[in-house]
Amino acid sequence: MQENSAPDGFRWYSEGRVRFLAPIFPATEAGEPIAPTKIPVFYNPFSKPSRDMTVLLVAAFFNKRITAAEPLAGSGVRGIRLLKETENVEEAYLNDLNPSAYNVIKLNAEANGVADKVVASNQEASLFLARHSEARYRFEYVDVDPVGAPVRFLENSIRACGHLGVVGASATDLAALTGVKPRPCIRKYDAIPMHVAFSKEIAIRIMMGFVARAAARLNAGIEPLLSYYHRHFIRVFAQVKRGRSGALQSIQEIGWLTYCGSCMRIETTPLTELPDRLCRTCGSGNMVAGPLWVGRLSDNSLAGRMLERVGEDYDEARRALSRIVSEDTSLVGYYPIPLLSRWARRSPPPPKAVIEELRNLGYRASQTHIDPNAVKTDAPPEDIKRVLSTLP
Numbered sequence: 001m002q003e004n005s006a007p008d009g010f011r012w013y014s015e016g017r018v019r020f021l022a023p024i025f026p027a028t029e030a031g032e033p034i035a036p037t038k039i040p041v042f043y044n045p046f047s048k049p050s051r052d053m054t055v056l057l058v059a060a061f062f063n064k065r066i067t068a069a070e071p072l073a074g075s076g077v078r079g080i081r082l083l084k085e086t087e088n089v090e091e092a093y094l095n096d097l098n099p100s101a102y103n104v105i106k107l108n109a110e111a112n113g114v115a116d117k118v119v120a121s122n123q124e125a126s127l128f129l130a131r132h133s134e135a136r137y138r139f140e141y142v143d144v145d146p147v148g149a150p151v152r153f154l155e156n157s158i159r160a161c162g163h164l165g166v167v168g169a170s171a172t173d174l175a176a177l178t179g180v181k182p183r184p185c186i187r188k189y190d191a192i193p194m195h196v197a198f199s200k201e202i203a204i205r206i207m208m209g210f211v212a213r214a215a216a217r218l219n220a221g222i223e224p225l226l227s228y229y230h231r232h233f234i235r236v237f238a239q240v241k242r243g244r245s246g247a248l249q250s251i252q253e254i255g256w257l258t259y260c261g262s263c264m265r266i267e268t269t270p271l272t273e274l275p276d277r278l279c280r281t282c283g284s285g286n287m288v289a290g291p292l293w294v295g296r297l298s299d300n301s302l303a304g305r306m307l308e309r310v311g312e313d314y315d316e317a318r319r320a321l322s323r324i325v326s327e328d329t330s331l332v333g334y335y336p337i338p339l340l341s342r343w344a345r346r347s348p349p350p351p352k353a354v355i356e357e358l359r360n361l362g363y364r365a366s367q368t369h370i371d372p373n374a375v376k377t378d379a380p381p382e383d384i385k386r387v388l389s390t391l392p
């Protein structure tokens with residue numbers, strides 16, 4: 001194909017250091033985006049922050065030459081960006097079930113001068129991954145980026161990921177994961193969601209918990225590297241540690257989350273115990289979510305190294321990372337300041353003042369990238385309330 005010419009319905013886009021062919025992004029006459037699933041090859045420009053994060057994580061995490069795989073590659077832009085924008089990816093296996101996507105991946109690899117580093121294929125993703133489950137064919141990085149839930153691809157992604165490799169996965173079925181529609185979440189993720197003020201974090205924890213349980217079935221453990229929420233998706237990255245001890249260790253981080261809607265107490269209970277039905281503070285009925293990941297969700301120092309590499313047009317990734325760097329993700333849940341203020345019958349104080357005061361009392365506290373106007377803390381509700389009533 002000639003430079004600049006594009007088939008009907010397609011155009012050339014630029015993202016990061018890659019120039020690539022993809023369908024014209026569908027929009028209504030008013031300029032509103034229409035679901036990108038309706039186009040001949042999937043491409044969603046609004047997912048650029050997800051691709052930016054993938055590039056940053058792979059560049060910052062691996063200190064050796066690696067092979068990456070994208071079983072659901074669409075136009076191939078993510079994998080080609082990994083080849084062009086990191087120094088450590090030397091080969092990318094880009095697969096898509098859609099034959100048009102397969103052709104576009106090959107054209108895009110050619111157009112970016114990386115055809116010799118791209119292995120394109122046109123297979124069902126689970127089959128593609130299963131074919132790479134033997135140790136010598138595994139990848140160091142596997143990226144699972146479906147429309148909706150990644151669950152049906154996760155077990156095979158772990159099979160296809162080498163020891164100390166990384167699986168990155170996103171989910172766009174946020175209505176299920178945040179408990180707006182609980183039944184699909186129970187069906188797909190084997191977990192009960194909860195529709196409360198911090199549901200988005202619960203969504204991330206359900207997804208990380210699902211990855212850990214899928215890994216444990218295969219005798220592998222996981223180490224969460226980075227987890228975040230962004231508008232229409234959540235994304236988690238986890239290192240895979242093969243072996244029984246790793247599996248047992250990460251299963252210890254799976255548990256239940258209880259939340260009291262009356263006094264706002266958040267608690268976690270190990271998977272092997274039954275969660276309290278009644279709140280320990282006020283005796284009201286608890287809501288229960290899980291099983292989910294109750295441990296740390298992100299590695300702050302990795303987020304810092306990613307932040308150092310942020311490119312000029314990475315505004316959204318920069319914003320998220322600059323918050324994740326100081327977020328204490330081992331604290332479960334968060335309290336939006338407007339909710340706390342209504343509860344304490346006062347005007348909303350700045351979150352930083354609440355955090356400082358909680359720390360003065362000896363508690364852990366931080367902000368969350370999900371909601372900059374919220375606080376995470378291990379303080380019990382009575383002390384959070386005390387802080388709110390003493391702050392000017």
Ligand SMILES: C[S@@+](CC[C@H](N)C(=O)[O-])C[C@H]1O[C@@H](n2cnc3c(N)ncnc32)[C@H](O)[C@@H]1O
Nearest residue numbers: 042072073074078096097098124125145146147
């Ligand atoms: C969200 S898109 C991927 C977008 C791409 N990762 C990016 O960053 O632009 C999901 C892709 O998965 C492909 N797909 C859906 N089901 C599949 C399956 N079972 N096996 C392989 N590919 C599949 C679709 O054709 C679509 O291109």
